[in-house]
Amino acid sequence: MLGEGRGAVEEWLSEFKTLPESEFSSYASTLYQKKNLVPALYRVIQDPNSExxxxxxxxxxxxxxxxxxxxRRFTLQFLPELVWMYLRLTASRNRQSNGCIEALLLGIYNLEIVDKEGNSKLLSFTIPSLSKPSVYHEPSSLGSMALTEGALCQHDLIRVVYSGLHPQRETFTAQNRFEVLCFLMLCYNSAVVYMPPSSYQAVCRMSSRLCVCGFPRQQQKMWREPCNRVVLDAEFMVQMLTAIYHAIYNGEWDLGREALDDLLYRAQLELYSEPLLLGNAMKNSLPDSAPDGTRGKKVLQVEVTPTISRISRSAVTDLSSSSHTLRSQVHIQSCEEISTPHEMFLFF
Incomplete structure (x- = not known):
């Protein structure tokens, strides 16, 4: 099945074993130049009976x-294909062919949940304060901060945890399976900008197949691989949507949209609210046709909100001094300075 790629895989297996640690950095730069290696490794992963x-x-x-x-990223690029094969083999109850893939996934998970000292890792971020300038805004452009300063100035001290203190796992069970897989997809999404196009294609294929296997929609697909229905978790589907969204705007317009539709199809059947909310928001934000389609490269376009015309200072003063949100006693002294109905809506 491997054909000519078998030699590339065997050479890759042998050369790393004899490589001294001092040459790891130079080896990493040459590893990505082996054009036949990555497709051959995908074929090995896809064949559970391969020696x-x-x-x-x-x-x-x-x-x-x-x-x-x-x-590390070289290994991480194969994560979607590894997850697909693991879940596919698990659904078919073929645990014997699944052992080495399961060990690899658990090994990556156990490495990622601890820091260099072996302590449990806590992934978090700090909410910034809008009262301080950034590369995205100037506080003066937001007008008066009287209503938000007291609430936001303390956010520099607030740390929001989105993942952390995960226990080590020695084996997969029905209870911890998607806890591990969700964390692995989180690690993949944190490095998704470094992934090659083949990995984007793999994550789209993984998402489509996991969502439609065992359902009538599978009969509409070109592939006919036998696969039982795979149980999915809502949080795991959200992580898949994150990867799909990046793939859509980075060269995989057709595959990404197909994966998005298949995921929404499965989310509707399962009545999962979070994937439905996120998936529909993504779908409704997509343009009608592929951006920059002539070159085959899709880019995420960002529109800059035009600057609003100045509003009368006395009007803002009257509103801020009022004890109610809307009062008929508030008078706008310079209505001529509000040029459009849209700006009038923003003012009120």
Whole structure:
């Protein structure tokens, strides 16, 4: 099945074993130049009966343990295909062929949940204050901060945790399966901008197949791989949507939209509110046709809101001094300065 790619995989397996640690950095730069290696590794992962699958999974884990980020990303690019094969084999109850993939996924998870000292890692971010300038805004452009300053000035001290203190896992169970997979997809999405186009294609294929396998919609697909229905988690589907959204605007317009439609189809059947909300918001924000379609590259376009004409200072003073939101006693002294009905709506 591998054909000519088998030699590339075997060479890759042998050369890393004899590589001294001092040459890891230079090896990482040459690894991405092996054009035949990545497609061959995908074919190995897709064949659960391949004798190369176990050594390939072992070496991918060794690369991920390395301190070089490029080597870690090389392994991470295969994560969508690994997740798809794991869930597919799990649904078919073929646990024997699933062992090395399961070990690789658990190994990556256990590496990511701790820092370099071995302590549990806490992923968090700090909410910035709008009262302080940034590359996106100037506080003066927001007008009076009287209503928001007291609430926002303290947000610099507030840390919002979105993932952390995950326990180590030695095996997958029905209870912890999607806890682990959600965290792995979170790690993938944090590095999605570094992934090659083949990984974007893989994440779209993974999303489509997981969502329609075992349902009538599978009969409309070109692929006919036998697969039982796969149980999905709402949070995991949200992580898939994040990857799909990036793929849509980075070269995979058709595959990404198909994956989005399939995910919405499954979310409707499962009545999952979060994937439905996010997926419909994504779909409604898409343009009618692919941006920059002549070059095959899609870009995310951002519109800049035009500057609003000045509003009478006395009008703002009257409104801010009133104890009620709307009072008929408030008089606008310079209505001529509000040029459009849209600006009138913004003012009130």
């Amino acid at each position: 190369l699958l176990e050594p390939v999974c072992h070496q991918l884990f060794e690369l991920y343990r390395n301190s070089d980020d490029r080597l």
